[in-house]
Amino acid sequence: MTVVANPKQNHLLDALLKAEYDRLTPDLEHVELKLGQVMYESGGLLKYVYFPTTSIISLLYVMENGGSAEIAVVGNEGVLGISLFMGGETTSSRAVIQSAGFAYRLKSQILKDEFNRGGPVQRLLLRYTQALITQMAQTAVCNRHHSVEQQLCRWLLLSLDRLTSDELTMTQELIANMLGVRREGVTEAAGRLQREGIINYTRGHITVVDRKKLERRSCECYQVVKAEFDRLLPALHGIAN
Amino acid sequence: MTVVANPKQNHLLDALLKAEYDRLTPDLEHVELKLGQVMYESGGLLKYVYFPTTSIISLLYVMENGGSAEIAVVGNEGVLGISLFMGGETTSSRAVIQSAGFAYRLKSQILKDEFNRGGPVQRLLLRYTQALITQMAQTAVCNRHHSVEQQLCRWLLLSLDRLTSDELTMTQELIANMLGVRREGVTEAAGRLQREGIINYTRGHITVVDRKKLERRSCECYQVVKAEFDRLLPALHGIAN
DNA sequence: ATCTATATGTTGCCTACCGAACATACAAAG
DNA sequence: CTTTGTATGTTCGGTAGGCAACATATAGAT
Numbered sequence: 001m002t003v004v005a006n007p008k009q010n011h012l013l014d015a016l017l018k019a020e021y022d023r024l025t026p027d028l029e030h031v032e033l034k035l036g037q038v039m040y041e042s043g044g045l046l047k048y049v050y051f052p053t054t055s056i057i058s059l060l061y062v063m064e065n066g067g068s069a070e071i072a073v074v075g076n077e078g079v080l081g082i083s084l085f086m087g088g089e090t091t092s093s094r095a096v097i098q099s100a101g102f103a104y105r106l107k108s109q110i111l112k113d114e115f116n117r118g119g120p121v122q123r124l125l126l127r128y129t130q131a132l133i134t135q136m137a138q139t140a141v142c143n144r145h146h147s148v149e150q151q152l153c154r155w156l157l158l159s160l161d162r163l164t165s166d167e168l169t170m171t172q173e174l175i176a177n178m179l180g181v182r183r184e185g186v187t188e189a190a191g192r193l194q195r196e197g198i199i200n201y202t203r204g205h206i207t208v209v210d211r212k213k214l215e216r217r218s219c220e221c222y223q224v225v226k227a228e229f230d231r232l233l234p235a236l237h238g239i240a241n
Numbered sequence: 242m243t244v245v246a247n248p249k250q251n252h253l254l255d256a257l258l259k260a261e262y263d264r265l266t267p268d269l270e271h272v273e274l275k276l277g278q279v280m281y282e283s284g285g286l287l288k289y290v291y292f293p294t295t296s297i298i299s300l301l302y303v304m305e306n307g308g309s310a311e312i313a314v315v316g317n318e319g320v321l322g323i324s325l326f327m328g329g330e331t332t333s334s335r336a337v338i339q340s341a342g343f344a345y346r347l348k349s350q351i352l353k354d355e356f357n358r359g360g361p362v363q364r365l366l367l368r369y370t371q372a373l374i375t376q377m378a379q380t381a382v383c384n385r386h387h388s389v390e391q392q393l394c395r396w397l398l399l400s401l402d403r404l405t406s407d408e409l410t411m412t413q414e415l416i417a418n419m420l421g422v423r424r425e426g427v428t429e430a431a432g433r434l435q436r437e438g439i440i441n442y443t444r445g446h447i448t449v450v451d452r453k454k455l456e457r458r459s460c461e462c463y464q465v466v467k468a469e470f471d472r473l474l475p476a477l478h479g480i481a482n
Numbered sequence: 483a484t485c486t487a488t489a490t491g492t493t494g495c496c497t498a499c500c501g502a503a504c505a506t507a508c509a510a511a512g
Numbered sequence: 513c514t515t516t517g518t519a520t521g522t523t524c525g526g527t528a529g530g531c532a533a534c535a536t537a538t539a540g541a542t
Contacts, residue, residue, distance in 0.1 A: 061382045064461050069385045071378040086371035087364055088473055092465060093378060118359040123328055130327035133374060137312040137334060140381035141302045144310045144421040147498075171519060180385040182500060187520060203508060203519050220305050224333060232329055388528075412489060426529065428490060444489050444538060 005030050007104050008237075009053035011077045012128060015236040020121050024114065028104040033057075035169065039080060039095040046089065048105040049081030050074075055101030056162050058178055061093045069143065069180035070155075072135045073098065075162025077229060082129050084108050085115040085122075098178065099159065099168060127232045134228040138221045146219040148181050149189035153218035155179060156199070160208055161226065167207045193217070246271050248345050249478075250294035252318045253369060256477045261362050265355065269345040274298075276410065280321060280336040287330065289346040290322030291315075296342030297403050299419055302334045310384065310421035311396075313376045314339065316403025318470060323370050325349050326356040326363075339419065340400065340409060368473045375469040379462045387460040389422050390430040394459035396420060397440070401449055402467065408448045434458070 007028055008014040013021065033039070033055045040046060042062065050057065057080050059071040071093050074080045080103075083091045114121050142151055155178065159168055172190055176183040190206075193199045198214050200207045208214060215222065248269055249255040254262065274280070274296045281287060283303065291298065298321050300312040312334050315321045321344075324332045355362050383392055396419065400409055413431055417424040431447075434440045439455050441448045449455060456463065 059378075061378060063382065063386060067386050069382045071381055083371055085367070086374070087368040088371040092375055092469060116359070118357070126326070127328040129370075130324055130329040133327070133377065134333055136374065136377045136381060137300075137302060140312055140377060140384050141304065141310045141421075143381050143384040145304060145308050173519075180382075183520085184501095184522085185499065187522090191521080201520095228333060414489075423530065424490085425492085425531095428492090432491080442490095 005053070005102060007051070007053075009076055010051040010079075010104060011233065011235070012079055012124060013051050013104065015124055015233070015238065017120055017238055020114070020119070021238065024106065024110070027106055027110050029106075030102060031105050032102055033097045033100060035097055035100040037097040039097065040091065040093075042092055042094050043090050046081045046084050046108050049079055049084055049108060049111050050103045050105050051079050052076050052103040052162075053101065054164070055097060055103050056099035056159060057103075058096050058098035059091075059093045060096055060178065067180060068177055070178040071139060072132055073158055073162065074132075075099075075159075077162065077233065078128050078132065079125070081108070081111075082125070082132065085112055085125060086129065098174075099163065099170065124233075131229045131232045135225050138225050142219060142221040143180070146221065147189075148179065148185040149192065149217065150219040150221075151179050151181075152186060152189045152193070153214050154222040156206070156208060157211075157214060157218055157222045158225065160211070166211070167205060169205055171204045172201075246294070246343060248292070248294075250317060251292040251320075251345060252474065252476070253320055253365060254292055254345065256365055256474070256479065258361055258479055261355065261360070262479065265347065265351070268347055268351050270347075271343060272346050273343055274338045274341060276338055276341040278338040280338065281332065281334075283333055283335050284331050287322050287325050287349050290320055290325055290349060290352050291344040291346045292320050293317050293342065293344040293403075295405070296338060296344050297340035297400060298344075299337050299339035300332075300334045301337055301419065308421060309418055311419040312380060313373055314399055314403065315373075316340075316400075318403065318474065319369050319373065320366070322349070322352075323366070323373065326353055326366060327370065339415075340404065340411065365474075372470045372473045376466050379466050383460060383462040384421070387462065388430075389420070389426040390433065390458065391460040391462075392420050392422075393427060393430045393434070394455050395463040397447070397449060398452075398455060398459055398463045399466065401452070407452070408446060410446055412445045413442075 007025060039050065039057060052075050056073055056075045058073050060068050061071055062068045080095055083089065115125060142154060160166065172186040173183045176186045190201060194201060198210045200209050248266060280291065280298060293316050297314055297316045299314050301309050302312055303309045321336055324330065356366060383395060401407065413427040414424045417427045431442060435442060439451045441450050
């Protein structure tokens with residue numbers, strides 16, 4: 001893959017009209033994000049917002065007792081740092097790199113100014129936020145009702161959709177952290193999926209072999225979230241919105 | 242309580258500047274909402290938005306198999322129908338009256354126009370949305386990690402904060418639906434709380450006797466959500482925002 | 483005052499998941 | 513090619529909460 005880095009790898013940036021795109025590009029910085037890197041700490045200030053291209057960022061809530069749970073993920077379909085333009089300045093969750101890769105970052109103030117122009121950029125960002133809300137809501141439902149295996153499938157699918165390859169670099173321990181379950185639970189579920197030829201993994205590398213079957217093993221939550229993203233953010237290449 | 246109905250009973254309306262408040266009031270309709278009434282169906286269009294004054298509305302996701310889970314609640318601190326100005330037009334959740342009472346409703350288009358002016362009303366609504374997002378995120382965490390009893394406490398506290406009285410009209414069956422757990426689980430937890438003199442209930446009426454103890458029995462989620470609402474929406478009476 | 487719908491109480495069994503402790507086995511570095 | 517850190521496998525007992533089936537009690541209607 002010798003694709004030259006390009007802001008348009010991020011769907012939100014890609015959806016901008018030429019005028020806005022040209023206004024923002026000079027300020028976009030291409031940065032590499034390492035696995036496990038903490039982008040935002042709960043309660044911290046947002047100096048930059050990030051538009052992932054090949055990376056995936058996980059929004060994680062860490063409890064007082066150290067337990068954790070993933071709230072949502074942000075990949076090339078979105079942007080990290082919505083609380084900036086929502087007016088909160090900070091969030092109560094932590095943002096961690098779930099899958100190493102690249103992103104374009106932008107100084108907070110610049111995005112804020114752009115947002116406050118109130119034009120298509122604002123509308124686009126709000127629609128994205130709405131999709132993210134759906135993801136969070138569905139996570140709540142999923143946490144309540146679905147088995148570890150179903151959730152693992154959902155999680156793999158959501159990750160897959162945000163990557164170009166069908167392999168993800170991710171230990172079961174880390175997945176367990178994201179899902180807020182024990183590692184053993186993930187091991188068992190993953191073992192089952194492997195035995196049935198749905199996935200394949202070795203020490204931190206998971207390859208999805210049979211995506212169709214994976215979808216069938218997942219709970220409805222994956223489809224609900226995906227459908228909502230597709231509805232709110234269909235592929236619009238500079239078509240405004 | 243012979244308080245004359247007043248839009249300012251809703252904190253968002255109360256926070257408006259005089260100019261905006263005067264612009265909107267002529268279009269506000271005072272309506273009564275009955276327990277169990279469905280305000281929005283999943284996927285439906287939003288004809289009105291609602292600013293509760295004495296009612297509480299529950300955002301509920303209903304799964305394919307009929308199971309359900311509450312995503313968030315909306316009371317006198319907020320507004321039902323954020324997806325309107327977020328650009329989604331619809332949501333994937335259902336909105337049900339959890340506690341009967343009154344609300345002011347506004348034709349969707351009017352709020353949308355006001356939002357699109359981009360002034361303080363927009364900022365206020367976005368900050369509210371941010372608080373709501375926190376509530377959803379915390380619900381996800383809570384569903385993952387906390388016991389039925391802890392969740393019941395959190396739920397009672399959140400409801401209490403949105404009412405003027407310390408009594409709520411609500412069967413255990415309904416609470417169970419909201420929390421997405423079995424009724425028996427609620428019965429047990431409620432029984433324990435009653436035996437310890439924290440609450441008191443009889444056939445659909447729950448009275449909170451010792452709020453302090455209730456807070457101690459709740460998980461951290463209640464405080465996190467409350468703190469975020471207080472931070473983002475402190476009592477601002479027409480102070481703009 | 484009685485009836486009846488409905489809210490609450492209770493019990494037993496079952497499964498998924500937790501917590502902890504430990505065994506194995508692979509990959510990368512020396 | 514061996515070492516060693518780390519990822520994965522497995523097992524055990526414990527428990528919360530699921531599902532089902534039923535008992536009781538009370539508010540409100542007649």
